[in-house]
Amino acid sequence: MRAMSYSTYGNAGVLRLVELPKPVPGPGQVLVRVMACSVNPIDWKRASGAYRLIMPAKFPAVPTYDVAGIVEQAGPGVQGFAPGARVHARIAEGTGAGAAEYAVVGVAEVTTMPEGLAFAEAAAMPLAGMTALQALRDLAGLTLEGSNQRVLVVGASGGVGHFGLQIARAAGATVVAVCSAKNADRVRRLGASAVVDYAKADAYAGLPPFDIVLDCVASDPGPFLPRLGPKGVYVTCLPGPATLLRSALNPFTRKQVKVVMLKSNAADLALLDGLYAAGKLQVVIDSRFPLEQLGAAWERSMSGRAVGKIVIDVG
Numbered sequence: 591m592r593a594m595s596y597s598t599y600g601n602a603g604v605l606r607l608v609e610l611p612k613p614v615p616g617p618g619q620v621l622v623r624v625m626a627c628s629v630n631p632i633d634w635k636r637a638s639g640a641y642r643l644i645m646p647a648k649f650p651a652v653p654t655y656d657v658a659g660i661v662e663q664a665g666p667g668v669q670g671f672a673p674g675a676r677v678h679a680r681i682a683e684g685t686g687a688g689a690a691e692y693a694v695v696g697v698a699e700v701t702t703m704p705e706g707l708a709f710a711e712a713a714a715m716p717l718a719g720m721t722a723l724q725a726l727r728d729l730a731g732l733t734l735e736g737s738n739q740r741v742l743v744v745g746a747s748g749g750v751g752h753f754g755l756q757i758a759r760a761a762g763a764t765v766v767a768v769c770s771a772k773n774a775d776r777v778r779r780l781g782a783s784a785v786v787d788y789a790k791a792d793a794y795a796g797l798p799p800f801d802i803v804l805d806c807v808a809s810d811p812g813p814f815l816p817r818l819g820p821k822g823v824y825v826t827c828l829p830g831p832a833t834l835l836r837s838a839l840n841p842f843t844r845k846q847v848k849v850v851m852l853k854s855n856a857a858d859l860a861l862l863d864g865l866y867a868a869g870k871l872q873v874v875i876d877s878r879f880p881l882e883q884l885g886a887a888w889e890r891s892m893s894g895r896a897v898g899k900i901v902i903d904v905g
């Protein structure tokens with residue numbers, strides 16, 4: 591099968607198109623013919639070697655966690671995923687990889703795609719969508735129905751942020767989006783009741799306090815703690831020394847600081863599928879590339895300017 595792979599740490603230039611054996615699904619796994627996968631910053635951060643001490647790559651490494659495609663074969667003991675089923679997943683760490691014509695996926699992570707969801711959208715949803723969901727619901731205490739909380743989403747035009755904005759909105763929360771002026775209309779269309787332009791010095795003037803800040807851009811609670819209400823929670827997608835130190839002090843403070851670390855699971859992906867099916871979740875696609883141009887897709891992601899998700903068409 592065709593796959594993109596790297597055999598040394600580096601930037602997008604280390605990626606090569608290679609031929610690899612088709613993987614074989616083990617017990618509790620399905621083999622998926624990949625129609626699309628999507629880029630997440632973790633893909634190129636790992637390839638850079640930045641995480642080599644905690645998550646060393648096994649060369650040749652095939653990147654990409656998010657996939658959507660068609661079940662080709664179910665592994666021993668697997669029920670409920672017949673060949674031909676349209677599925678998507680965020681592949682669990684160490685299980686398999688998505689930037690290839692075939693991927694092995696654990697049944698604990700995979701769900702059947704809802705009617706009407708295209709492969710590109712389905713591939714764009716898992717990692718970023720579940721990160722936003724778990725950050726808001728599990729760490730920040732967002733009530734998923736009838737919420738009257740006030741939520742600030744920093745980086746609301748990006749992959750995680752645009753899902754976070756819509757999940758909070760679907761829950762009933764009032765959402766204020768932080769983004770650049772060029773993306774203001776887009777985040778309003780996704781449900782933001784107000785938009786903060788991060789380039790303006792007095793951008794937060796007059797805004798009431800928030801119950802939740804979801805930060806998809808930085809790992810620094812400092813500027814946001816004054817914007818939280820008395821029992822507010824700041825949750826960031828980026829672990830960093832200041833955040834980890836401050837989160838260790840949580841038992842002694844009323845305002846909480848937390849760091850989300852995504853855990854793939856089919857139930858959360860199914861919840862997002864349900865929001866999509868109910869018309870409450872749109873998947874915004876920034877750009878699409880063929881498999882052999884994964885490097886260009888990474889460069890787009892590294893620019894930090896993507897609006898929504900970057901998708902790789904494989905099938």
Ligand SMILES: NC(=O)c1ccc[n+]([C@@H]2O[C@H](COP(=O)([O-])OP(=O)(O)OC[C@H]3O[C@@H](n4cnc5c(N)ncnc54)[C@H](OP(=O)(O)O)[C@@H]3O)[C@@H](O)[C@H]2O)c1
Binds near residue numbers: 806
């Ligand atoms: N811990 C976890 O489990 C986990 C999971 C997923 C992601 N992450 C991390 O979370 C971060 C976000 O991921 P992502 O996929 O959402 O990234 P992304 O899609 O690449 O984010 C790009 C967006 O960020 C916006 N942005 C850049 N600077 C900004 C600023 N100062 N204020 C507000 N918006 C700004 C950009 O808009 P403009 O062009 O308008 O500036 C752009 O739309 C990454 O560092 C990723 O590695 C962690």
